[in-house]
Amino acid sequence: MSQAVTAEHAVAAEGGGGVLGRISDFFFAHPKLLTLVLLLPPLLWIGVVYIGSLFALLLQSFYSLDDYSGLIVHEFTLTTYAQLLEQANLQVILRTVAMAAMVTVACAIIAYPIAYYAARYARGWTKALFYLAVMMPLWSSYLVKIYAWKLILAKEGILMWFAKSLHLSWLIDGLLALPIIGGPSLSFSYIGTFLVFVYVWIPYMILPIQAALERVPVNYLEASADLGAEPRQTFWTVVFPLALPGIIAGSIFTFSLTLGDYIVPTIVGNSRLMIGQAVYTLQGTAGNIPLAAAFTVVPMAIMGVYLWMAKRMGAFDVL
Amino acid sequence: MPPAVRFVNCCRHFGSVRAVDGVTLDIAEGEFFAMLGPSGSGKTTCLRLIAGFEQPDKGHIEIFGETAEGVPPYKRNVNTVFQDYALFPHMTVGENVAYGLRIKGVAREDRATKARAALAMVKLAGYEDRRPAQLSGGQRQRVALARALVNGPKVLLLDEPLGALDLKLREQMQEELKALQKDLGITFVFVTHDQGEALSMANRVAVFNEGKIVQVGVPDDVYERPRSRFVADFVGSSNMLPPDFASGHGCAAKWTSLRPEKIKVVATGTTVPTGYCYADGEIKMVSYQGAVTRFNVQTGDRRITAEAPAGDAGFKEDDNVRLIWPKTAMVTMEDGA
Numbered sequence: 324m325s326q327a328v329t330a331e332h333a334v335a336a337e338g339g340g341g342v343l344g345r346i347s348d349f350f351f352a353h354p355k356l357l358t359l360v361l362l363l364p365p366l367l368w369i370g371v372v373y374i375g376s377l378f379a380l381l382l383q384s385f386y387s388l389d390d391y392s393g394l395i396v397h398e399f400t401l402t403t404y405a406q407l408l409e410q411a412n413l414q415v416i417l418r419t420v421a422m423a424a425m426v427t428v429a430c431a432i433i434a435y436p437i438a439y440y441a442a443r444y445a446r447g448w449t450k451a452l453f454y455l456a457v458m459m460p461l462w463s464s465y466l467v468k469i470y471a472w473k474l475i476l477a478k479e480g481i482l483m484w485f486a487k488s489l490h491l492s493w494l495i496d497g498l499l500a501l502p503i504i505g506g507p508s509l510s511f512s513y514i515g516t517f518l519v520f521v522y523v524w525i526p527y528m529i530l531p532i533q534a535a536l537e538r539v540p541v542n543y544l545e546a547s548a549d550l551g552a553e554p555r556q557t558f559w560t561v562v563f564p565l566a567l568p569g570i571i572a573g574s575i576f577t578f579s580l581t582l583g584d585y586i587v588p589t590i591v592g593n594s595r596l597m598i599g600q601a602v603y604t605l606q607g608t609a610g611n612i613p614l615a616a617a618f619t620v621v622p623m624a625i626m627g628v629y630l631w632m633a634k635r636m637g638a639f640d641v642l
Numbered sequence: 643m644p645p646a647v648r649f650v651n652c653c654r655h656f657g658s659v660r661a662v663d664g665v666t667l668d669i670a671e672g673e674f675f676a677m678l679g680p681s682g683s684g685k686t687t688c689l690r691l692i693a694g695f696e697q698p699d700k701g702h703i704e705i706f707g708e709t710a711e712g713v714p715p716y717k718r719n720v721n722t723v724f725q726d727y728a729l730f731p732h733m734t735v736g737e738n739v740a741y742g743l744r745i746k747g748v749a750r751e752d753r754a755t756k757a758r759a760a761l762a763m764v765k766l767a768g769y770e771d772r773r774p775a776q777l778s779g780g781q782r783q784r785v786a787l788a789r790a791l792v793n794g795p796k797v798l799l800l801d802e803p804l805g806a807l808d809l810k811l812r813e814q815m816q817e818e819l820k821a822l823q824k825d826l827g828i829t830f831v832f833v834t835h836d837q838g839e840a841l842s843m844a845n846r847v848a849v850f851n852e853g854k855i856v857q858v859g860v861p862d863d864v865y866e867r868p869r870s871r872f873v874a875d876f877v878g879s880s881n882m883l884p885p886d887f888a889s890g891h892g893c894a895a896k897w898t899s900l901r902p903e904k905i906k907v908v909a910t911g912t913t914v915p916t917g918y919c920y921a922d923g924e925i926k927m928v929s930y931q932g933a934v935t936r937f938n939v940q941t942g943d944r945r946i947t948a949e950a951p952a953g954d955a956g957f958k959e960d961d962n963v964r965l966i967w968p969k970t971a972m973v974t975m976e977d978g979a
Contacts, residue, residue, distance in 0.1 A: 549716075565732060
């Protein structure tokens with residue numbers, strides 16, 4: 324050790340690197356220390372601020388609210404979780420999970436061809452255009468986009484006007500007449516909420532799929548064709564399994580973002596609550612922090628189970 | 643009997659690049675055929691035309707008498723061993739080898755048996771459950787070979803299959819490939835830029851340059867009687883003798899090729915045997931290469947390279963020597979360019 328230090332001083336003296344040079348030399352001789360110095364701030368951030376607050380949240384969910392005084396009882400109990408299973412709360416959860424699942428499936432179906440085109444065919448300026456088209460919606464305010472959609476989907480909005488001029492009003496009216504997903508207008512129905520969710524989250528699905536597909540070399544497709552597989556067979560046996568980690572990554576985004584969002588369903592949709600809105604109401608006006616915390620744990624638990632299942636199915640084997 | 647592969651005036655252009663430019667060629671059934679050329683000479687594109695990954699812009703291709711243009715790769719009875727193997731990373735070695743059979747709808751038991759046999763044939767018995775990522779380059783190469791051969795192709799296409807292997811392994815694989823081809827009796831079409839590999843493995847060699855075939859023949863014919871400067875230079879190395887030098891030594895006044903190993907280095911003043919030519923000069927460089935020693939000799943205004951078995955002739959740089967070679971070693975070329 325002492326020899327190493329001497330050698331390092333000798334080199335520093337020869338090079339005459341000054342203070343910065345000496346710092347470089349020091350870290351060069353102690354690479355582990357450098358790793359530690361680089362990792363410490365993010366570790367503190369994630370460990371204390373992020374995980375810490377999640378832990379505090381988890382703790383809150385094991386307390387309960389005293390119905391008479393409206394005060395939080397700081398005693399360990401599972402009654403708050405039991406409340407989640409009450410009819411009304413369970414419906415909120417099921418409604419949100421169903422919406423998130425449908426949004427995710429729709430995003431995957433729409434995103435896949437776009438990602439495939441970008442990964443396989445787009446070159447030069449078409450590739451630049453692709454990135455621009457996918458990323459640009461992310462640059463403008465989320466609220467502005469959602470209000471814009473509210474106008475588009477409104478009863479007197481451009482979509483209805485367009486449908487009318489194509490003599491397709493019957494189609495939209497028919498959709499709106501359906502039970503559950505229908506409503507007085509697109510902007511006051513689950514259909515509307517669904518459309519806006521798909522719109523706002525789709526970039527988060529396209530980009531991971533595109534990244535996964537870019538890592539599939541063309542000669543895998545050629546090898547598959549060479550061994551007798553038609554394009555359809557190549558898709559299901561080679562391309563899809565290799566794109567799966569990307570699809571899973573994208574679905575983690577779309578699924579969890581939909582599970583937790585409260586702005587979209589508040590602005591576009593009927594008045595039935597989603598998990599995000601329930602949390603917002605419970606921790607705000609109702610002051611029921613324990614139940615709000617318990618609601619928040621639901622998406623985390625669902626995502627945990629989802630990832631575990633994906634892993635069991637071998638979705639990450641190629642990584 | 644129709645040839646295994648027939649090219650009739652085939653062209654494949656990429657924009658202004660004439661990758662394949664008017665190739666006409668017959669490859670007989672059971673041949674070990676090598677396509678030799680520098681990179682960008684069109685040899686790989688020719689292979690891809692046989693596989694079906696490329697379609698000719700002009701001309702006609704037949705595989706065992708059947709028209710191949712317009713037929714997709716998955717409907718051709720040929721299989722390819724890719725340059726970087728292209729093994730599927732999400733499948734085990736066994737699944738990779740059985741892939742073609744699975745696509746054809748062969749029952750699970752049956753294809754497992756055949757995959758095992760194919761792996762045993764390439765000396766990888768017992769590797770079924772590994773992943774391609776766990777194998778060495780040479781092992782991947784063997785898996786790629788097994789994956790192609792298990793389908794019983796009529797033509798096996800090999801795209802620089804040994805390019806990524808180190809020398810020892812390459813020599814070993816060369817022998818194994820040759821033995822395998824002999825045993826199976828199927829047509830092998832082999833693309834390489836390594837002239838030694840082409841000469842040692844193939845029954846017949848086509849030399850490619852700039853999208854065209856410049857010479858086809860059995861290896862010793864291509865080596866001994868190069869038809870052009872390009873072939874003489876690319877296949878082995880050669881002394882290019884200009885027309886005046888050739889005519890001065892009793893040959894036709896055309897560009898002439900003289901292989902270095904045909905030239906003997908002797909002391910000046912040594913008697914020249916009948917039927918031999920000679921030139922006197924001074925050794926400018928000696929390079930020891932293990933099995934042989936190369937002498938770079940200045941004779942008049944040109945340099946001639948001679949190769950002698952190592953340990954022979956104890957000449958050093960700056961020695962004055964005489965070069966002698968049989969007159970028959972001088973090969974008049976049709977194309978002197």
